[in-house]
Amino acid sequence: MFPPCLNGWGSDAMNEVLINPLVPLPVILLAGAICALLLAFALWRGLSGVWLRALASACVLSAMANPSLQRETREPLNDIVIVALDQSASQDIADRSTQATQALDVIVTAVQARPSTDLRVIDVPDSADDQGTKLMSSLSQILAEEPRARVAGIVAITDGVVHDLSVTPDFPAPFHVLLTGRAQDWDRKLTVQDAPAFAILGEEVLLGLRLDDVGAVPNAVANGRAVLDIAIDGGAPRRFEVPVGEDLQLPVTLPHGGMNVLQFSTPELDGELTARNNTSVVQINGVRDRLRVLLVSGEPHAGERTWRNLLKSDSSVDLVHFTILRPPEKQDGVPIDELSLIAFPTRELFLEKIDEFDLIIFDRYKRRGILPTAYIDSIRTYVEQGGAVLIAAGPDFASAVSIYRSPLADVLPARPTARVIEQGYLPQVSELGAKHPVTRGLTGANKGGQPPTWGRWFRQIEVEAERGQVVMTGVDDQPLLVLDRAGEGRVAQLASDQAWLWDRGFEGGGPQLELLRRLAHWMMKEPELEEETLTAEQDGDTLVITRRTLSDDVSDVFVTTPDGAEQTITLSEVAPGQFEAVLEVDEMGLYRLSDGKIDAVKAIGPAAPREFADTIATPDLLAPAVEKTQGGIVPIIDDVPRLRDVRVGRPASGRGWIGLTPRGAYQTTDVVLTSLVPAWLFLLLAAGLSVAAWLREGRRA
Incomplete structure (x- = not known):
């Protein structure tokens, strides 16, 4: 393509003289050298027709060079103006979207009024995966699609907060x-600087936080202090006053195992741009360092070893096993202070350090005076204050020395009737148990009227459930496994001492390990085994809302989206005790859920997306790219600049205007090549000049 034609628009022609040799260039050069030698010889001899011979040589060489006239027909091409409209989430703050739309209308009208100019408008939406505004990536893409020689100007309508400056195009x-x-914009933002992915229960972890006021902060706000609310799992927040503009180290102790959702927020103030960055959510997985279990065996029996092996098989369990080998009623003359093989620290375990245990198991224990009433009462208090007790009942539970005849009865949900049933039966999951996380979906459980596939047990202590939840039944649908809450703690009663038959594989065995692990985790208040829960999990572009309950139906769930909008979601039963619904989500941030009884929160991406990390409009980020092209940065709150033509290399912005550089690009539609002088005419001239030189030199001779 030749240099641009700048003499007007419309079809144009370009003429140019070219050399179109008839023979290869080296032949012409060789012929020229020979002619030069002959002319030099003629000059040396003093021939009078040397100048005629020189003209004849020039005609011969010109004929060989074949000078031609090239005529091009060119079609001018329109200039291209690119306008990028930032439609990221930060542009929805205040009236920025309105400002941008009005500016776009003005620029579009001005470009369309220009002759021979095409307009390209591109939208720059939110990027996926919270990557922020990808303005430069969008411009690079369209510049790769358009002829660069036709681009007269690029205009970006944006708040200036761009996150891909590393790919700025040329x-x-x-x-x-x-x-x-606006120049008077200001905002307060909350940033979590450091948060672990998991933490040990009972141990403090430090979270790094920071509150900052940015922009044109009014004097009434710039007092250096702010309110910070902290809530866990959507519960009631605790309020603190913290300094602004300083790094904060917040000690946190997780309340339970599993995922803990910690929400930090500061109230929205009058005049600040947005409250979207006033909230931050941290999800920390709570794990137990060690599970401390106290196993109290009333007497040696076939199932004792099973309990011990089960607990010792888990490396995360610290087991303290207290076994009564020789009861005091055995009259063999052994002093009572020698009944244990070693001195057992009963007072230390049951009074002073009982709170250090996560679970206490009584396996066929009966009152024999080994543990005084004060110790049993200490265990009752331990349960009411958040501890967990599991009773594996043997025949003694139905007798007068039953542990039920102690202060522990206040927290036990089932009362013994004094009857011990000795017959084979299949333990079954009750209708309520089919909904309870502890027994729901147990391997081999009865389902749809079909009996369970596990082995039989042969002893059951008859009990009457006065409260709690009967999740398994035995003979004649009598309560076999009863779960209950007592104060802040939890209690489980297993009305049989023959669970060990499953461990031994009798008649195919059964899911003893699975059942007892679920029991332990439920008693440890693990969230995944709570019977009344409301949770939400992200699945691609959807949010799967799950409500677990022991009721037959559930209420609608109210969902508050990150932008404050509310939706009502109706759940459908997908399994016994489990209701679900799927919600399409198209916005990152914090979603709040509530059914009137349980509240929950779910963070899709960060609670405050990257678009809201910096909300103050700024020219600083794009200034280097603008200065490199001699462009301009113009706030449009007052007025949109007009367009003006400028020459390449001249400043392209000024007061109230921005410049475009007309490119004068064209495409060649036709080329015609014509010889300036026919070759025969050159040869005829050469012959004539040669004859004239011979005649002139002949007369002189």
Whole structure:
């Protein structure tokens, strides 16, 4: 393509003289050298017709070079103006979207009024995976699709907060920024600087937080203090007053195992741009360092070893096993202070350090005076204050020395009737147990009227459930496994001492390990085994809302989206005790859920997306790219600049205007090549000049 034609628009012609040799160039050069030698010889001899011979040689060489006239027909091409409209989430703050739309209308009208100019408008939406505003990536893509020689200018309508400056393209024309926002804008933002992915229960972890006021902060706000609310799992928040503009180290102790959702927020103040960055959510998985279990065996029996092996098989369990080998009623003359093989620290375990245990198991224990009433009462208090007790009942539970005849009866949900049933039966999951997380979906459980596939047990202590939840039954649908809450703690009663038959594989065995692990985790208040829960999990672009309950139906769930909008979701039963619904989500941030009884929160991406990390409009980030092209950055709150033509290399912005550089690009539609002088005419001239030289030299002779 030849240099641009700058003499007007419309079809144009370009003429140019070219050399179109008839023979290869080396032949012409060789012929020229021979002619030069002959002319030099003629001059040496003093021939009078040397100048005629020189003209004849020039005609011969010109004929061989074949000078031609090239005529091109060119079609001018329109200039291209690119306008990028930032439609990221930060542009929805205040009236920025309105400002941007009005500026776009003005620029579009101005470009369309220009002759021979095409307009390209591109939208720059939120990027996926919270990557922020990808303005430069969008411009690089469209510049790769358009002829760079036709681009007369690039205009970006944005708040200036761009997150892909590392891929800034080499702009072929002036790059201008029309800046949205206002000079008096200010905002308060909350940032979590450091948070672990998991933490040990009972141990403090430090979270790094920071509150900052940015922009044109009013004097009434700039007092250096702010309110910080902290809530866990959507519960009632605790309020603190913290300094602004300083790094904070917040000690946190997780309340339970599993996922803990910690929400930090500061109230929205009058005049600040947005409250979207006033909240931050941290999800920390709570794990137990060690599970401390106290196993109290009333007497040696076949199932004792099973309990011990089960607990010792888990490396995360610290087991203290207290076994009564020789009861005091055995009259063999052994002093009572020698009944244990070693001195057992009963007072230390049951009074002083009982709170250090996560679970206490009584396996066929009966009152024999080994543990005084004060110790049993200490265990009752331990349960009411958040501890967990599991009773594996043997025949003694139905006798007068039953542990039920102690202060522990206040927290036990089932009362013994004094009857011991000795017959084979299949333990079954009750209708309520089919909904309870401890027994729901147990391997081999009865389902749809079909009996369970596990082995039989042969002893059951008859009990009457006065409260709690009967999740398994035995003979004649009598309560076999009863779960209950007592104060802040939890209690489980297993009305049989023959669970060990499953461990031994009798008649195919059964899911003893699975059942007892679920029991332990439920008693440890693990969230995944709570019977009344409301949870939400992200699945691609959807949010799967799950409500577990022991009721037959559930209420609608009210969902509050990150932008404050509310939706009502109706759940459907997908399994006994489990109701679900799927919600399409198209916005990152914090979703709040409530059914009137249980509240929950779910963070899709960060609670405050990257678009809201910096909300103050700024020219600073794009200034280097603008200056490199001699463009301009113009706030559009007052007025949109007019367009003006400027020459390449001249400043392209000024007061109230921004410049475009007309490119004068064209495409060649036709080329005609014509010889300037026919070759025969050159040869005829050469012959004539040669004859004239011979005649002139002949007369002189």
